[in-house]
Amino acid sequence: MKNKIDLDNLRKENLESLPDMERRSFLKMGLLVTGVFAGGSMLSVISNIDKVFASKAEMKEKYPYKPHYSMVIRQDRCIDCERCIEACSKTNNVAEYGYRTNILEKVTPDAIGQKREFIAVLCNQCNNAPCVRACPTKATYKDQTNGIVMMAQEKCIGCKVCVLACPYNARYFNEEKHAIDKCNFCYDSRLSKGYERTACSEACPAGVRVFGDLSNPDSDVYKLVHQIQRPVWVLREESGAKPNVFYTKG
Amino acid sequence: MANGYKTLRASTVVTGVAKSLDASFFAEWASVVRDLLSGSKSFYLMILLGAAIVYFAAMGGLDAMRMGYRHAYAVTREIPWGILISTYIFFVVTSTGLCIVSSIGHVFGVKNFMPIASRAVFLSIVTIMAGFTVIFFEIENPFRMAIYNLISPNLTSNIWWMGTLYGAYMVFMIVEFVMLLLKQHRFAMYAGLLGLVSGIVAHSNLGAIFAMLHGREYWYGPYLPVYFIASAIMSGCATIILFTWVAYKASNREMEEPMKKSMEAIGKLCTMMIAVLMFFTSWKLITGSVAGGGKVEAIRAMMAGPYAMNFWVFEVGMGMVIPFGLFLMSKWKDMKMMAVATFMMMVAIFIMRYDLVLIGQIVPSWHELGVSDYPQLLSYTPSLHEFAVVLGGMGMVAISFMLGEKVFKGHKSEDH
Structure with a gap:
């Protein structure tokens, strides 16, 4: 058969x-x-x-910044002294009605022991930055060398779509600058002048803000991000922005 | 009629236009001046009132510029887009809708839609200009826009596409209107087609500005670009019915038979579009009620929170349910009833745009993080300066409409 x-x-x-x-x-x-x-x-x-992880092979290929500036926030160390905000404002001429970095407060009344947490927030210098995509005139753009989301102030038309596009509430319109103002990791005020850290990172008395080069395996940020003993996370991951500001505890 | 042209060449346009510019053409236009001077007292009173509104609005807008928008307008870092953005959307939705409705007759040759074409095209130009005026007072650096839109375009930006295409759209619509006046219907048709395509793409890009903000759940997704087109057709129908009724009423004219037929056809299309919008709105609510945290919060604000009255009374009641009923009762013949329905719709559509813009922003971006720095919902109430600019835009449309009726003799020239 x-x-x-x-x-x-x-x-x-x-x-x-x-x-x-x-x-x-x-x-x-x-x-x-x-x-x-x-x-x-x-x-x-x-x-x-x-x-x-910002340094997986495909990420490295797609976002090959060198140095790849990044910040790790050791969240549980923050005591809300706000010296970072102060230092930032002074260093970068931040308007008194705005801010480039902020400290959020989260209260968990049912928690045993500590009930209050402080969460430092700033521009996440996203790899897939929603603000950069939305800007009609390329007034905000990704720096191809270091990955910082920069502002070309003279091109800003003030439509504020980037303010809405940003998942991290990191932008505001600065009247004096006639443009959107935002954190650029102190690039013009410090990094380009040879300083190694941002003003907020230097001002923090508790070592909350670790700043460095994510493409350098010897840097602190690289080491803090590439380990599994402690949890590492990012904020609003669901937005798909692939941020470069990481959070950890301890 | 210029039906003899096979291809559209610059030379044929020129000869066509030159042909129209004969003695009778100038005689006709000389009579326009006479007409303008022969208006009734109430006509001049209305023009004066409109002019006063526009004047005070311009003062308000300039004062806001002097003060700085941060002080003059109620927008904030968290709610950067307020009533001026929603009013801009209101005007350009109306403009695009009028363009679409006029194109049914003019571009696609449906006879019943022809009598309204001239008025619709004229109003679409007027409303887009009002929209541009409002946005001029909203954007912080409007002059930079003209420069950098050109020399530093970002092709991934919906705002770039919308701005550029709406600019082109306005030019096409003006060309179409001029060609209609010169009775160059074939060229008018081509310009109308180009206007239609650029208008629709521009308009869905306007929806996409919101729909592509991936950090904003309430707006994100393919819904808005499609919804915007549907609601534009509804707005266009409502606008042309209302303004045609007002035009005839104000000039004490009896509506001609073709115009009556036209109103009936547009009324029916309008009724259908209301039904379409009912579907859109229902499913937005139903899908939204099982969405992620931020979106559910926004939907709740709309159904039972601070925006509930806007939603139920204006959007649902005055925008959809009552006019739908009135249209059915009017059997699309009772002009007065249709006028009431469309007037209610215009008011409601204005609120619809407002809600669309605001509700997308009232849930703070840190909502999911559960921080205590922000209230559950943010709030916004327009400032006097913002209201002034809004009124100015409306005053502009009113004056232009009245003058247009006089100058273009009630848009009667649709004898094709």
């Missing part, structure tokens, strides 16, 4: 005949599943890293 199964010549379905790749992916899946049950937190840390 034509449809009869040829039992003698049928390939064995044991391990020897299983392709290598298939075996490997099966093992991986097993590890993953075990991971979920053995310690959900471990998995979540690993997946977090996937999301926030």
